[in-house]
Amino acid sequence: MSLENKRLLQRMRVPLGFLFGIVFLIFARPESISLGIGGAIAVIGILIRAWASGHIRKNQNLAVSGPYAYTRNPLYLGSFILGLGFTVASGVWWLALLFIALFLGVYLPVMRVEAKDLTELFGADYEEYAGKVPLFFPRITTYKASDAKFDMNLYLRYREYRAALGLIFAWSVLLVKAIFLR
Secondary structure (H helix, E strand, O other): OOHHHHHHHHHHHHHHHHHHHHHHHHHOOOOHHHHHHHHHHHHHHHHHHHHHHOOOOOOOOOOOOHHHHOOOOHHHHHHHHHHHHHHHHHOOHHHHHHHHHHHHHHHHHHHHHHHHHHHHHHOHHHHHHHHHOOOOOOOOOOOOOOOOOOOHHHHHHOOOHHHHHHHHHHHHHHHHHHHHOO
C-alpha cells in the first residue's frame, strides 16, 4: 500500500468508525449476558484510552510514560478493546469478524505511517523506543521508569471524554434493543 493510501486511511479512520458503528447498531442483537460482558470489556478499552490521553503531548514530546511504556499505540489498543467489547455486546458473531477486518485494514497501516512520522520527528529517541516497545500488543514490563503522572488537562484538551460519551450512547442503544426488540 502506498504512503498516500495509508495517509488517506489515516484521515478516514474516524468516519469509517462511525459508519461501522451505524452498521453495528443496526445489526446488533444484544441480550443481557452479552451486554454485561461486552460492556465490561468496552469499559476497559475506554479506561486505556483515557489513561493514554493523559500522557501524550502530540508532536511535542515522545510519549513513553503511562501506557506508552507498554505499547506504542495505547489509544488504538484501547479502541480495539472497546470495539471487541461492543462486538461481544452485539451478540452477532460476524460483526466481530467485520470489526477485526476493518481494524486491521485501517489501523495497521495508520500505525505504520505514524511510526514513520514519529521517526522523522524524534529521530534516534523514537527508534530506540520502537526497538523496545511493541507497536500494538503490550509488553509485560515497563519500557523505562518514569515519574510522569496522568494529566487531566491533557485528557480534557484532547476531548477524550467524547469516547466515554459515545460508549454510554451506544451501550444505551444496545440496552434499548435488548429490552424492546426481542
